[in-house]
Amino acid sequence: MDQGHRVPMIGRRGFIAGAAALGALQRPTGALGVMMRDGDEAVFTTAFPQKGRMILQRTRPPLLETPFEVFDQGVFTPNDRFFVRWHWADIPEQVDVATFTLKVHGHVDRPLTLGLGDLLAMPRIEYAAVNQCSGNSRSLFSPRVGGAQWRHGAMGNARWLGVPLKAVLDRAGVKAGTVAIRARGLDEPVVPDAPAFAKSLAIDHARDGEVMIAFQMNGEQLPLLNGFPLRLVVPGWYSTYWVKMLSDIEVLAAADDQYWTKMAYRIPDTPHASVAPGQAGYAQVPINRMVPRSFITNLVDGAQVAAGKPLALRGLAFGGDQGVAKVEVSADGGGTWRQAQLAQDEGRYSFRQWHLAAPGPAAGPVRLMARCTNTAGETQPLEANWNPSGFMRNVVETTTLTAA
C-alpha cells in the first residue's frame, strides 16, 4: 500500500503489499469471507473480531500471524494486528465484566475470588514488553519441523498495564513450602479428558514484582483473542506462559505434574536449545527466557535497490530478557559490521527501533544482516539452531536484495 515503492509486491517469501494484487486474488471462502493468498500460500483474513488484516494459519482454534509490514510501522504492535495463538477451540465468545472472577486458591491462607473491580482498585504497574511465541519463525527451520508454520509474525510488542501478580499472591497469603503457581484461563478442551491448557511459574518468579496480571495493552482493554479481560504477562519469557483469559491461579506445594508444564513446551538443555536432527537422549527443560533477535523491517527479500546509492535501513531488535545494548548491521553477508543508531528506549523488555545509513551497494545481490547484542552481552548466533519443536530461533537473519 503506502509502502509499495519500498517493498516488492510479492517477495520470495514475502507478502502481497498492493491493494490491486489483493483484489485480483480474492476468492470466495464461505464462512471466512474474503481471503487472500499469495505465491507462498500465505492466506490473509479480516474475518476475526477486533482484528485487522492478519495471516491465517488456522481458523479453529485461531492462529493468526502479524503481517511483517506491521513491524515497520512502529515500535508498538497495534492490538488489532497482534498475533493470536490458542490451543483449544472452546473459547468463550462472551465475557461479562460484571461477573468475571479470578480465583486464587491452593496452598494459601486466604483463597480469593476477585472481581475485575477488585483488581482495578489495586496499585498498578506498567511497562512495555515483547510477547513472542516459542515457535516464532518455525517455518524457517531446516530441516523443517511440524507445528504452526509461522514466519516472523508470531511476536508483538505492547505497553501492558495491570497489577503485579505478587500483590495478588500476597493478598491470598502464600504458605511456606510453596513451589510454584499454575495459571489457567477460561478456554477449555473440546473433547473429554483432554488436558486443559495451564502453565506454571516457580514461586520466586511469580513473586518477582514484574510478572503482571494485565487488563490493558496499548492503553485499551485486550482484544478477546489476546486474552480479554486478563492476561498474565511474564516479561522476557516466551508467550506460552502469558496465560490468556486468566481466571484461575493455583498455588502449588509440589512441582506441577500436569501435561502442559511437565511434557509440553520443552527444549533441549543445550546451548541455543540446539541439537542435531535425529539426535536422541538429551536432557530437556521447560522453555523459559527469550533470547536476542533483530530484523530489518523496511526492506524484504527480493527488493530491488539502486546500486551506488546509500541504503537507509531500519528495523527492530529486542534483547530477550534483557535490554538492547547494540545492533550491528552488515551489508556484505557478514563480512563487515557497522553499529546502528538506536532509537528511543521504551524499556528493557520492549522492541527497540534502530536506523542505519549503509553505503551504496555495488550492482548485484546484496546480503543484509542485523545482529543484536543484549545488555548481558549475549549476541545472536550466525548459525541457526535446530530442535524438533522449532523453538527459540534467534539466528542472525539475512535479507537478500538486488542492486541494479
Added chain:
Amino acid sequence: MNRTWILAIAATGLAAPAFAASDATTVTGPGGVTLRSVTVDLPQSDREFPGTDAAAINNNCLTCHSAGMVLRQPPFPREKWAEIVNKMIQTYKAPIDAGDVPAIVDYLAKR
C-alpha cells in the same frame, strides 16, 4: 506509581470506593480505566480436507481443529505422521476410530 492512578486519587479522594462497578456492561477503576463486556462471533471453518481419500480425516479430525494448519505442514514420512496422529489420540484424547487411523496416516503421508 502509575500517573493515571495518582490523578484518580486526586480527583476522587481516598475516602471514596476505589472502584465503581457501574452496571452489567462496564467496570471502571481509578484513572478512568474501564473494561467493557465483549461479545464476539469467532469464524468457523467449513474447509474440508480435499480428495477422494479424505473421508477418514474429515470424519475424525475436524472436531478439535480446522484443516488449514494441517494442510500447511511440510511433508513428513509416514512414521512421523503416525507419531503425530498417535499423539492426538493418546495425549489430546482425540476420539478417533482405531480403524480409521491407517487411512488418516496414509492421507497425510501422501500429500
